[in-house]
Amino acid sequence: MKIFLENRSDEAVYYEGKRLPLKKENKTTYSAEIPDGEGEAEIRIVRRSELSDKFWALFALLFWVIGIMGFFTPRYSKDTDALDCKVRFTRRAEPLYTLLDKVPLKRRKVVRGMPPPVSCVRLRVGETAQTIEPLYVPDERAARRRKKYKLFSWLARIVLIALIIFLAVYFTVNG
Amino acid sequence: MENEMRLYYFSNRLGGTFLRLSWIFVIAAFVPALAVLALWASAVLTGLYVLILFAMTVVTLGMLLLNEDFRALYDVGGGIETISSIVQSVNRFYIGAMPVFLALGLSMCVTSIVLAALRKEPKGKVSRIVGSSIAAAMLILAAIIFYGYAMNVQV
Numbered sequence: 001m002k003i004f005l006e007n008r009s010d011e012a013v014y015y016e017g018k019r020l021p022l023k024k025e026n027k028t029t030y031s032a033e034i035p036d037g038e039g040e041a042e043i044r045i046v047r048r049s050e051l052s053d054k055f056w057a058l059f060a061l062l063f064w065v066i067g068i069m070g071f072f073t074p075r076y077s078k079d080t081d082a083l084d085c086k087v088r089f090t091r092r093a094e095p096l097y098t099l100l101d102k103v104p105l106k107r108r109k110v111v112r113g114m115p116p117p118v119s120c121v122r123l124r125v126g127e128t129a130q131t132i133e134p135l136y137v138p139d140e141r142a143a144r145r146r147k148k149y150k151l152f153s154w155l156a157r158i159v160l161i162a163l164i165i166f167l168a169v170y171f172t173v174n175g
Numbered sequence: 176m177e178n179e180m181r182l183y184y185f186s187n188r189l190g191g192t193f194l195r196l197s198w199i200f201v202i203a204a205f206v207p208a209l210a211v212l213a214l215w216a217s218a219v220l221t222g223l224y225v226l227i228l229f230a231m232t233v234v235t236l237g238m239l240l241l242n243e244d245f246r247a248l249y250d251v252g253g254g255i256e257t258i259s260s261i262v263q264s265v266n267r268f269y270i271g272a273m274p275v276f277l278a279l280g281l282s283m284c285v286t287s288i289v290l291a292a293l294r295k296e297p298k299g300k301v302s303r304i305v306g307s308s309i310a311a312a313m314l315i316l317a318a319i320i321f322y323g324y325a326m327n328v329q330v
Contacts, residue, residue: 010296010298012180012183012296014176017176019176019179019295020295021295022295022296022297022298023297024297030297030298046176046180048180050184050188053177053180053181053184055181059184059185059188063188063189063192066189066192066196067192067195067196068196072192072195072196072199073188073191073192073195074188074191074192074195
């Protein structure tokens with residue numbers, strides 16, 4: 001059985017506690033394969049920002065230093081929405097495909113006057129499965145941490161560069 | 176799952192950082208080659224400059240040569256000597272620095288390639304491996320140019 005992740009999704013798929021390796025199907029689609037069998041099965045689809053980790057500050061500082069004031073380390077993603085969705089289904093003899101859409105940012109949230117948020121799991125016609133918490137949830141903590149990181153990063157850069165210039169001028173003048 | 180995600184993010188970020196840093200070493204490794212190019216360019220431009228002066232002299236039937244200031248313009252040795260001394264200084268520095276740049280740059284490229292190859296996530300995997308491989312190849316090329324030629328340039 002295959003799970004398809006569309007539009008370069010960055011979700012992780014877990015089956016029985018193990019992360020499934022993803023395979024590229026084409027430019028925009030990746031797939032994960034679940035072992036065949038009988039009875040009920042459950043997969044977990046998780047998306048989490050790096051900044052939601054409890055050691056985020058330590059890692060951020062470490063890579064700020066390694067990346068020479070953070071200039072050469074990859075930026076943290078602006079998209080901090082989290083997903084922790086379970087899909088329960090009964091395995092059948094024939095293959096069963098579950099499709100996972102990367103939902104655009106503006107269609108994830110509850111907005112007055114707009115249609116309800118879109119589920120990240122889209123099943124094919126005729127498929128039956130139970131989905132638990134299939135909606136993206138804004139991770140405010142990760143979003144705040146991203147802003148904090150940017151602020152402290154720039155402050156530290158300005159202070160460090162000013163200090164380097166001061167020391168360079170001081171030692172040049174005084175010999 | 177928490178530990179696995181943490182390890183994934185850490186290795187992904189480390190690989191990305193190392194790839195970017197390795198390109199700094201690539202640029203640094205090409206400095207001696209660029210210095211020699213600058214020397215050649217200055218020689219060519221000096222030749223063009225003298226040619227223009229000669230053309231002006233011919234056009235004025237040599238009358239300009241009566242002017243002492245114009246005759247002084249023909250003295251171009253100082254400029255080339257300055258650039259040559261800069262190239263020699265750069266070469267002396269790089270005799271010690273090139274092995275360091277090569278070692279650090281290549282180790283970062285290899286680390287980035289290994290981390291990308293071990294990823295279960297295919298997104299960005301190929302581009303990172305290709306990018307790191309190109310950076311490693313450029314580093315080796317810069318080292319070959321330096322040890323094979325740039326280091327021995329004498330003017």
